[in-house]
Structures are given as C-alpha cells and as structure tokens.
Amino acid sequence: MKPICALLAILLAGPAAAQEHILVQSTTSTQNSGLFDHILPQFTEKTGVAVRVVAVGTGQAIKNAMNCDGDVLLVHARAREDTFVAEGFAARRYDVMYNDFVVIGPAADPAGIAGSTDVKAAFAAIAAAGAPFASRGDDSGTHTAERALWKAAGVDVAAASGGWYRETGSGMGATINTAVGMGAYALSDRATWSAYGGKGDFKVVVEGDATLFNPYGVMLISPEKCPSVKAAEGQAFIDWLVGPEGQAAIASFTIGGDQQFFPSAAAAKVSG
Numbered sequence: 001m002k003p004i005c006a007l008l009a010i011l012l013a014g015p016a017a018a019q020e021h022i023l024v025q026s027t028t029s030t031q032n033s034g035l036f037d038h039i040l041p042q043f044t045e046k047t048g049v050a051v052r053v054v055a056v057g058t059g060q061a062i063k064n065a066m067n068c069d070g071d072v073l074l075v076h077a078r079a080r081e082d083t084f085v086a087e088g089f090a091a092r093r094y095d096v097m098y099n100d101f102v103v104i105g106p107a108a109d110p111a112g113i114a115g116s117t118d119v120k121a122a123f124a125a126i127a128a129a130g131a132p133f134a135s136r137g138d139d140s141g142t143h144t145a146e147r148a149l150w151k152a153a154g155v156d157v158a159a160a161s162g163g164w165y166r167e168t169g170s171g172m173g174a175t176i177n178t179a180v181g182m183g184a185y186a187l188s189d190r191a192t193w194s195a196y197g198g199k200g201d202f203k204v205v206v207e208g209d210a211t212l213f214n215p216y217g218v219m220l221i222s223p224e225k226c227p228s229v230k231a232a233e234g235q236a237f238i239d240w241l242v243g244p245e246g247q248a249a250i251a252s253f254t255i256g257g258d259q260q261f262f263p264s265a266a267a268a269k270v271s272g
Contacts, residue, residue, distance in 0.1 A: 021050035022233045025062075025070040027141055028171030030216075031055035033191035033260060039249040043240050049233050057140025057171070065089060065219075068226035071234035074218040076141035076189075081217045090219035094242050097250050097261040098215040101145055102193055103206035104176070105185040113185075117208040123153040130164045132184035136175045137167025141214075146187045149211065172196075189214055191260035215264065218242070241265075 030036055031053060040051045054064060058075040065073040066089055074096065075081060081093050103113070103122060110131040113122040126133055127150075135157070136143040150157045157165045166184065168175045172192040179186035180199045193204065218238050223229045240246045242265035250263050 020048065020230070020233055021052055022071040022230050022237055023069070024051055024053050024072045024074055024237070025064045026053055026055055026074040027058050027061060027076060028055050028173065029076070029142065029189040029192050030074065032171060032173040033189070033195045034255070035191065035250070035253050035261060038253045039241075039246065042249050043237060043246070046240070046245070047236060049236065051237065055171070057136065057138040057143065059139030059144070065221050068221070068228055071221055071230045072218060072237055073221060074216065076214055076216045077144045078215060078217065080144070081219065084219065089222050089225055091222065093217045093219050094238060095264045096216045096218045096241055097247075098213065098264050099190050099261050100207070100214050101142065101187055101212040102190050102204045103185060104179065104188055104193055104197075104202055105205040106183045107201035107203065108183070109205060111185070114203075114205040116206045119149055119206050119209040119212060120153045122206045123149050123155060126185055127153070127155040127157075127160070127164075132164050132166065132182050134175055134179035134182055134184040134186045135165065135167045136172065137169050138171070140172075142172060142187060142189060145212075145214070149187070152211070191255070194255040194258065194260055216261075 036053055044050050054061070054070065056064070058077045058080065061073060061075050062080055062084055064070060073084070073090065084090055085093050103119060111126040111129040113125050116122045135146060161167060166182065168178045170178065172188055173196050175186055176188055176193065176196045180202050218241060220231065220234045220238055221229050223231045247263035247265055250261050251259060253260055
C-alpha cells in the first residue's frame with residue numbers, strides 16, 4: 001500500500017473505524033518510559049484506531065510476532081529485526097527513533113568506573129572487582145546489547161552467574177529497582193532510567209560510548225504468513241509513526257524537561 005493511503009483508508013472508514021484496534025508487540029523500555037502513553041492517544045485521536053501494547057523483552061516480542069500474535073512489531077535489536085524481515089515475517093523494517101544505553105551504579109562505585117566513556121573497559125573493571133551487576137537476563141534488546149558488551153570485554157558472565165552477576169529475568173524498570181536494592185551496576189536504556197531514576201544514591205556512571213547507540217525499528221507483521229494481521233490499520237500506524245506527526249510526537253516526549261527519544265525516520269529516508 002502506497003504511503004498515506006493506509007491512513008486515508010482509516011480516516012474515510014467512518015464510525016466503524018472507531019471500534020478498530022491493533023496489537024503492537026513491543027519492548028518494556030517504550031512502555032516503562034512513558035513514551036507510549038504520550039504518543040498513542042495522538043494516533044487514536046487522529047484515526048479512531050486504538051493501539052494495544054504487549055510490552056515484553058525484544059526476544060519475546062519477536063517470538064510473539066512470529067506466532068502471529070499481533071499486527072505490528074516495534075523493538076530494538078537490529079540484527080534480529082533484519083533476520084525477522086529476511087525470513088519473511090515482515091516485508092520491510094522502518095527506522096523510527098533512537099536513544100542510548102547507560103550504565104548505572106551506586107555512588108560508592110566499587111569498580112571505579114564513574115565518568116568513563118569506555119564501556120568495554122568499564123565492564124572489564126566490574127568483572128575484575130567482582131562488583132555486583134544486575135542483568136535483565138530476559139533475551140530483550142537491552143540484554144542482547146549487554147551480552148555483546150561482555151563479549152567485547154572478554155568476560156564470561158555465564159561462569160559468574162549466581163555470583164557477582166545476577167540475572168533478574170525482569171523488564172527494565174524492575175531490573176533498575178533490583179539493582180538499586182542490591183547496590184549493583186546495570187545497563188539501562190536512558191529513557192527508562194529517566195523514568196525510574198532518582199532512587200537511593202544511584203546515578204549514571206558510564207555514558208557516551210558509540211557502542212551504546214540504541215536504534216528502534218517498526219515492522220508490519222506479514223499478512224501472508226499471518227492472515228489475521230490487520231494490515232491496513234497496522235500500516236496506517238506505521239505510516240503515522242514515521243511521518244511528520246508521529247516523529248514530532250516522539251520528539252516532544254520529555255522527562256524532567258529532557259528529550260528521551262530522537263526521531264530517525266527522515267534521516268533514514270535521506271541516507272536510503
């Protein structure tokens with residue numbers, strides 16, 4: 001369907017469209033941060049289509065989408081998103097937005113990493129000190145990024161599991177709470193930290209490394225593989241999200257006056 005046509009079809013559908021809804025498989029970071037609460041009502045007001053969100057780790061969101069549970073997938077693990085498309089579960093991935101990951105930790109900073117911009121060295125220092133680290137351990141996009149960082153640092157966290165390395169099996173917000181309770185370091189997306197931060201003496205201790213870049217992509221689940229997919233409504237949501245109104249809505253989401261996500265759809269069109 002050509003750009004904007006899906007949205008026009010919904011707008012012209014009349015009162016029945018107000019009863020429509022789509023299901024979006026997405027991440028805990030987009031939900032926990034408050035982003036969806038900010039942007040989804042704007043889409044519904046424009047189109048009459050409600051958006052219901054299943055907020056889980058990226059790995060689970062992708063599995064759910066492959067099981068035809070949902071209409072749209074919005075996650076942040078680029079290699080896995082590309083595989084999802086390559087295997088025919090979506091025709092295209094759209095760049096939506098980005099932010100970054102940060103390492104948080106207690107003011108005592110037992111690994112001595114506060115102020116570093118070298119996350120690989122920081123992770124190596126955490127391991128060398130045996131300082132507690134709380135991992136999501138849930139196959140999410142954040143967990144995927146974290147495992148890549150440990151590998152780059154040459155640290156076998158599987159061998160440390162249950163010792164200084166603890167897996168929570170929880171979403172980002174819950175893992176932040178666990179880290180604070182344990183006095184442990186953790187990797188968080190910046191937006192969820194902004195929403196859940198200010199607890200105890202915790203702060204961002206490592207940020208600014210290029211490897212902490214955190215892009216998000218959105219895809220319409222394939223109607224060919226999943227005939228139950230609401231293709232027109234799902235594509236209308238994607239068209240809105242990557243269009244001027246959706247991108248402006250993303251940019252206007254702030255916590256404490258600070259922008260949390262940065263639109264990337266326009267940049268992707270230029271580079272593409």
